Amino acid sequence: MRKIGGHASLKPRSDIARFATKILAVLAVGFIGFVVFFYAAPFQYSFSVWAPDQPIAYSHKLHAGDLEINCQYCHAYARRSEMAGVPSVSKCMNCHSNLTIDSEQIAKLTEHYDQDKPLEWIRIYDLPDLVWFSHKRHIAKEIACQKCHGPVQTLVTNARLVKHNMSFCLNCHQENGAPTDCLTCHM
Amino acid sequence: MDRRNFLKLGGAAAASGVAGACGQVAKKIIPYVVPPDDGVNPVDGWHYATTCRMCGAGCGIIVRTVEGRAKKVEGNPNHPINRGGVCARGQAAVQQLYHPERIRTPLKRRANTKGTNQFEKISWEEAIAILADKMKKAKGKGSFVMASDTTDVTASISAQTLKKLGSEDFVGPNLKGLQSHPDASKVLHSMSSEQYYDMAHASFVFLLGADVFENSVSPVHYGWAFGQMRRGNPTHRGVLTYAGPRVSMTAAVADHFIAAKQGTLGILALGVAHVVLDMVEKERLLRSIPRPTMARWFKALEVYSLETTSRRTGVPEWDIKEVAKKFMTHRSAVAIPGDDVSCYSNGVESLKAVEFLNMIVRELNREKGHLMIPDLPHDETNLFGRMKDFLGVPEKASQFRTMRKIVKKAADGEIVLGMIMNIDPVFSAPRFLDVAKALDNVDTVVYFGCFLNDTTQYADLILPDHHFLESWSAQLPNYPHGYPIFNAQQPVVRPLYDTMPSGEALLKAAKKAGFNLKMDNQEEMIEKLVTEFRAEWPEVPQTLSDSQAWEFLLPTGGWWSTLRAVEPVEAPSTDHLWDVSDQLKVEDPVFSGELEHTFHLHPYETVTIGDGRLANLSWLQEMVEPVNSLSWGFWVEINTVRAEQLGIAQGDILTVTSKFGSIEAPAALYPGIGPDTLAMPFGYGHVSFGKIPSGQGANVLALIGDQGVGKTGEPAWRGVKVKIAKTGRRKKMVREGDMKGEYEGEVFQL
Numbered sequence: 001m002r003k004i005g006g007h008a009s010l011k012p013r014s015d016i017a018r019f020a021t022k023i024l025a026v027l028a029v030g031f032i033g034f035v036v037f038f039y040a041a042p043f044q045y046s047f048s049v050w051a052p053d054q055p056i057a058y059s060h061k062l063h064a065g066d067l068e069i070n071c072q073y074c075h076a077y078a079r080r081s082e083m084a085g086v087p088s089v090s091k092c093m094n095c096h097s098n099l100t101i102d103s104e105q106i107a108k109l110t111e112h113y114d115q116d117k118p119l120e121w122i123r124i125y126d127l128p129d130l131v132w133f134s135h136k137r138h139i140a141k142e143i144a145c146q147k148c149h150g151p152v153q154t155l156v157t158n159a160r161l162v163k164h165n166m167s168f169c170l171n172c173h174q175e176n177g178a179p180t181d182c183l184t185c186h187m
Numbered sequence: 188m189d190r191r192n193f194l195k196l197g198g199a200a201a202a203s204g205v206a207g208a209c210g211q212v213a214k215k216i217i218p219y220v221v222p223p224d225d226g227v228n229p230v231d232g233w234h235y236a237t238t239c240r241m242c243g244a245g246c247g248i249i250v251r252t253v254e255g256r257a258k259k260v261e262g263n264p265n266h267p268i269n270r271g272g273v274c275a276r277g278q279a280a281v282q283q284l285y286h287p288e289r290i291r292t293p294l295k296r297r298a299n300t301k302g303t304n305q306f307e308k309i310s311w312e313e314a315i316a317i318l319a320d321k322m323k324k325a326k327g328k329g330s331f332v333m334a335s336d337t338t339d340v341t342a343s344i345s346a347q348t349l350k351k352l353g354s355e356d357f358v359g360p361n362l363k364g365l366q367s368h369p370d371a372s373k374v375l376h377s378m379s380s381e382q383y384y385d386m387a388h389a390s391f392v393f394l395l396g397a398d399v400f401e402n403s404v405s406p407v408h409y410g411w412a413f414g415q416m417r418r419g420n421p422t423h424r425g426v427l428t429y430a431g432p433r434v435s436m437t438a439a440v441a442d443h444f445i446a447a448k449q450g451t452l453g454i455l456a457l458g459v460a461h462v463v464l465d466m467v468e469k470e471r472l473l474r475s476i477p478r479p480t481m482a483r484w485f486k487a488l489e490v491y492s493l494e495t496t497s498r499r500t501g502v503p504e505w506d507i508k509e510v511a512k513k514f515m516t517h518r519s520a521v522a523i524p525g526d527d528v529s530c531y532s533n534g535v536e537s538l539k540a541v542e543f544l545n546m547i548v549r550e551l552n553r554e555k556g557h558l559m560i561p562d563l564p565h566d567e568t569n570l571f572g573r574m575k576d577f578l579g580v581p582e583k584a585s586q587f588r589t590m591r592k593i594v595k596k597a598a599d600g601e602i603v604l605g606m607i608m609n610i611d612p613v614f615s616a617p618r619f620l621d622v623a624k625a626l627d628n629v630d631t632v633v634y635f636g637c638f639l640n641d642t643t644q645y646a647d648l649i650l651p652d653h654h655f656l657e658s659w660s661a662q663l664p665n666y667p668h669g670y671p672i673f674n675a676q677q678p679v680v681r682p683l684y685d686t687m688p689s690g691e692a693l694l695k696a697a698k699k700a701g702f703n704l705k706m707d708n709q710e711e712m713i714e715k716l717v718t719e720f721r722a723e724w725p726e727v728p729q730t731l732s733d734s735q736a737w738e739f740l741l742p743t744g745g746w747w748s749t750l751r752a753v754e755p756v757e758a759p760s761t762d763h764l765w766d767v768s769d770q771l772k773v774e775d776p777v778f779s780g781e782l783e784h785t786f787h788l789h790p791y792e793t794v795t796i797g798d799g800r801l802a803n804l805s806w807l808q809e810m811v812e813p814v815n816s817l818s819w820g821f822w823v824e825i826n827t828v829r830a831e832q833l834g835i836a837q838g839d840i841l842t843v844t845s846k847f848g849s850i851e852a853p854a855a856l857y858p859g860i861g862p863d864t865l866a867m868p869f870g871y872g873h874v875s876f877g878k879i880p881s882g883q884g885a886n887v888l889a890l891i892g893d894q895g896v897g898k899t900g901e902p903a904w905r906g907v908k909v910k911i912a913k914t915g916r917r918k919k920m921v922r923e924g925d926m927k928g929e930y931e932g933e934v935f936q937l
Contacts, residue, residue: 022192052213083229088219116220123214 051159052122056105058158065153071145078135078145086121089113124160127148130186147172218818223255223681235819236263236744238662238674239394240655241276241283242797243336243360243704244405245664245672247744248273248280250656250679256807257281263744267672268664269407276796277407279806280656284680288877289637290651291684304639304875306649311687317648318452318692319699322352325604326397326700331356331593332786336638337455339662340709343579344690351702352604357581358589358594360610384523387415390423391517393459393510394441395541396431396450396527403525404665413440423518426716428510430455431527433789433824433866434859436813445510446861449787450776451500452528453508457773459522460544461488462511463551473550480766487771499775504912514544519552521545526791530905533778537836539770541558546767552767565824571671572696573739574720575663578712588900590616597625605629608689609636611653613645614873614886615798617902618848619893635689640801640876651686653678658688661713661745669932674726675737675745683850713737724748765898779846780908788845788907789824790865790887799870802880811923812868815857821857823885823911824866830856833911840916845909847892850885853918865909 009167057148063069072078077085096106112119127133138148146152148168162168173180219227232253239248239260251259260280264271289336293314294306309317330352332345337359346357386392386399399409416425429441429669438444464484467473473481497504514520524541527535528691590612596602598621606627612622626632626645636655652658654706660676674909690709697704706712724746740746778787780901792795792927795810795818796802802843823843825835835841839854843865852867860866871884888904896903 077227077229081228081230085227085229086216086218088222088227090219090221113220118217118220121216121218123216126214 018159034080034123049159049161050124051157052124054121054158055119056109058105060152060158062156071152072139081136084133084135089119124158125164127164132187133185205775219255223252229254229763232258235677235679236742237487237656237679238660238673238703238744239269239273239277239280239335240339240662240676241280241801242410243338243665244268244406245662245674246277246407247674248274248277249744250281252679257284266744268405268748270411272407272411273409274407275807275810276797276801279801279804282804282806283637283801284654284656285685286638286803286877288639289654289684290639290649291686293651294649294683296647301647302644304644307643310684314513314648315686315692315699317482318400318633318650318696318828319794321604321633322348322696322700322702325352325631327353327597328528329602329908330354330604330606330904331358331602332606332608333358333593333610333612334608335870336662338575338580338665340578340660340712341608341688341690342581343712344693344704345606346581347579347704348693348697348702349606351697352840356471356589356593358586358593360474361587384521386412386521386523387419387426389416389517389519389521390420390429390623391426391513391520392416392436393514393520393522394429394431395429395456395524397523397525397859398435398437398791399523399525400437400440401435401794406794409476409660416891425514426517428513430510431525432787432864433791434814435584435791436794439814439859443509445502445506447499447526448499449778450531450533450537450791453540453773454491454496454775455502455535456522456524456540456544457488457771458493458500458507458515458530459511460540460547461491461496462493462508463514463544463547466486466511466515467547467551473547474549474656476601483766484771487769505685509629511746514548514551520548524546527905530903532778532894532896532903532906533774534901534903536770536773536897539767542771543771550845570723571663572722574671574673574716577716577719579659579891580663586900587902590620590915591900594620594622594625597628597807602628603630605632606693607632607634607642607646611642611800611876614641614876615800616888617891617893617904618886618889619891619902631634631692633691634685637686638877640872644875645678650689650692651684653682653686656680657682657686660688660690661711670893671748673720673740673746675713675740677741751831764807776903776906777894778906778908779892781846784908784910785863786886786909786911787863787866788843788890788905788909789860789864790869790891790904791866793868793870796868796870799873799880799886802870802873802883803877808879814859815855816923817855818923820918821852821868821871822920823852824855824857824860825864825911826860826864827856827858830854835913836917838917838920839916840918841911842914843890843909843911845890845892845907847907848889850887850889851914852885853920865911 063074064071072098073125074087074091075084076091077083088110089109089134096109100106101110109119111117147163148162150163155161169185172178173184178184191618201784228340230253233252234246234249234253239246246269247263248269249261250257251261258281260273262269262271262273262277291493293311295309295314295317297305297307304746321789330349331354332349334342334345334357335344337357349355397403400413401405401408413427416427418424426442426443428443428445429438430445430447431438432447432449434444445455449732464481468481492506493504496502496507510883522541522544524538528537528541531537537573547806577646593602597605613626616622623645624643626642629645631648633648633650634643635652636643639649639654643649655676655861657678657680658676659678662674662676664672664674688709690712694704694706694708698707706715714737716734717737721727721733721736722729724750726746727739731739768905794809795812796804801807809818815822815824823841825841830836835854835856837856839856841854842849842851857866864915867886867887871880872882872886873883890909891902891904891907894903894906895901
């Protein structure tokens with residue numbers, strides 16, 4: 001007996017086909033899950049503010065906000081190179097050999113200095129390798145640090161306030177008439 | 188989909204999502220605790236001008252450092268020696284700086300371990316105290332210094348210390364003996380410095396066994412000069428002819444290669460001179476030379492007629508005539524002698540013969556109104572000489588005689604203290620001297636340097652030196668290339684280990700021993716030199732203070748006269764040199780060997796590891812020898828056709844035996860070598876020089892005997908004959924491509 005108008009999909013499926021469908025379904029849902037977690041995870045690739053524990057509880061509010069120390073005193077390479085750079089321990093000791101030496105954090109700092117043991121800061125702003133960015137050029141155009149890094153001078157603990165994605169860069173480049181050619185950043 | 192499946196899929200999806208998101212690990216930023224003096228520029232880095240000390244040439248280099256680490260060596264474009272170029276050895280300076288086998292602390296020999304590299308760590312205080320104590324004991328009782336460079340501040344300090352110890356036994360690095368050149372120029376030019384041959388301004392250059400692009404005093408300089416000669420003149424392309432027994436890398440770029448018998452290049456030079464004089468006579472040139480002088484020259488050259496020269500040298504008459512014709516027709520020409528002239532028993536006479544040829548050619552050029560070649564150093568105020576004197580660089584440093592004297596004294600037990608500065612004489616001196624045995628006999632041997640090597644096996648105390656990229660120094664290059672040059676050397680990185688500049692260590696010990704050296708540190712000496720001579724350096728603004736002048740010199744790499752860089756100076760008259768006919772006699776070379784020794788041994792320095800002091804750098808070991816395309820190894824080059832006749836294939840291990848010793852090496856078939864010649868590279872066969880070179884190959888110096896170059900006392904290290912025998916074993920050799928195969932593919936089969 002032969003079914004009339006029988007359609008391939010109505011045929012009982014083989015085990016292999018069923019297994020393959022399952023795998024595909026898992027992968028598809030997994031991909032969606034990855035995308036969701038990628039943006040929702042409280043980590044450096046998320047939208048949310050990210051503030052990992054740093055080896056020294058350094059306060060930008062105190063130094064850059066209240067004391068009005070210029071950003072480039074510590075991040076001295078911003079105007080000279082692509083990286084802004086993190087100050088060496090000896091730079092901290094320029095002041096802290098004499099100032100607030102009884103504080104617990106400064107004691108920790110002094111210990112690192114005395115033992116010649118470098119500090120391991122957690123990097124909170126990072127761009128993927130496919131992006132080329134130069135601090136030097138932006139500083140030369142007198143763009144304020146806060147334009148990209150948010151109100152850093154108000155932060156008691158280090159935190160990433162701004163998400164640096166492509167639209168963030170492009171918006172500003174368009175507003176200011178900076179080049180938006182692909183090779184400007186992806187070279 | 189039922190509920191169970193939905194949950195399963197949901198769980199899997201969540202897990203993969205979390206796994207994906209967690210793949211990123213927080214990156215760290217680890218800044219310096221104390222950054223280098225000039226701070227850190229994390230990306231662009233800083234560039235420092237300093238002086239390359241990988242060999243003695245004294246090229247100016249610029250080193251890029253990023254985050255306090257040396258990354259790349261480039262040539263200093265303003266430096267008159269290298270003009271922006273830098274060779275592979277210079278590039279490898281970075282690898283040497285970060286070499287894992289560097290000595291990191293002072294070391295003292297463990298009891299009864301002489302002959303091995305077994306040491307225990309000690310502190311600098313202890314090391315200096317030991318050295319000071321030994322100095323006190325050695326005063327007036329016999330001591331020596333062997334230096335790796337005789338032209339820098341360290342050499343000067345060690346020479347002065349040695350003087351305080353009451354000794355004059357200071358020996359330089361050229362232990363294979365190259366003193367014949369200055370000896371010959373002393374006779375002909377009444378000066379004892381090496382000649383500068385201005386290839387850049389010549390239109391015809393005749394290289395007599397001079398491998399100027401490989402192991403001359405500065406291959407980079409000659410590379411530049413060659414470019415100038417070829418293309419510097421818009422209307423004329425310079426012509427290069429090479430004569431010698433092997434097609435070296437230098438010979439390979441020549442327009443014309445002339446195969447000559449070993450040790451006959453001096454005869455060839457006189458043969459060419461003879462033909463040139465014949466032509467001069469015929470065309471009534473050189474009228475400024477008095478007739479009697481001319482007649483004496485002809486008489487002296489009588490025996491170097493075309494036929495005789497051709498017979499003695501193996502060079503066809505046509506070739507000799509061709510060379511002579513080029514000397515006659517070219518605007519300015521010069522003959523440059525090399526190792527193949529000086530390293531045979533007739534070396535000194537041969538050098539004189541080449542200088543005689545040059546003298547005639549110079550007069551010819553003058554006649555043609557085209558004298559461009561300042562091949563005689565022309566420094567009326569003797570500024571360079573005075574600078575050298577001020578630094579206190581010993582004059583007779585590189586004499587092989589001194590080496591012989593030291594070894595003899597040591598063997599007789601007359602030496603109490605030996606100081607060896609970053610050099611490996613146990614490896615690089617000819618075996619007949621037996622430096623190892625001599626050092627074993629010395630009461631205390633102190634080694635200053637960066638690496639343990641064959642010589643440190645006999646050292647009692649090791650004082651680790653800064654690498655040259657870590658230390659201050661100043662150098663007056665041995666060979667001023669027509670200019671007086673003062674090379675400044677500054678550190679580009681902070682010292683990596685607990686090391687101290689050798690000069691500094693010597694000064695400290697000397698002070699402790701109570702010797703009054705009239706200076707506290709190396710820098711003081713350099714500053715004094717600048718202060719003393721800056722009035723004569725118009726390039727340094729006179730308004731600057733002394734310390735400002737030094738700071739002004741550092742970023743440029745030093746001082747050199749800009750006068751000579753602009754236009755060549757006319758060579759001074761050579762009238763007083765004309766009466767040289769009694770000097771013109773070149774005997775046939777004498778070779779040490781028996782009848783059964785049918786091959787001539789042609790030991791040579793490769794462009795990569797040179798005499799072997801850089802053999803521990805893998806960058807250089809990996810680099811191919813340019814003409815036979817081999818790397819990572821030791822070989823004996825044999826003529827391809829001759830090898831076929833003898834049934835020898837590439838890689839067959841042969842025993843090479845001379846009257847004095849025997850070594851093994853794999854055969855490298857090479858068409859560019861005479862059928863009766865075997866070429867072997869120097870620099871292999873280290874015993875204890877770290878992981879890479881130790882036990883690799885054998886040392887050619889084992890085959891060379893004590894046969895002198897004339898009466899100079901130098902060894903005639905190419906005057907040896909050898910025989911070969913097959914061992915039946917074979918070695919697979921590392922070769923970049925295949926010369927013959929590629930040649931056929933590209934040239935003949937298309």
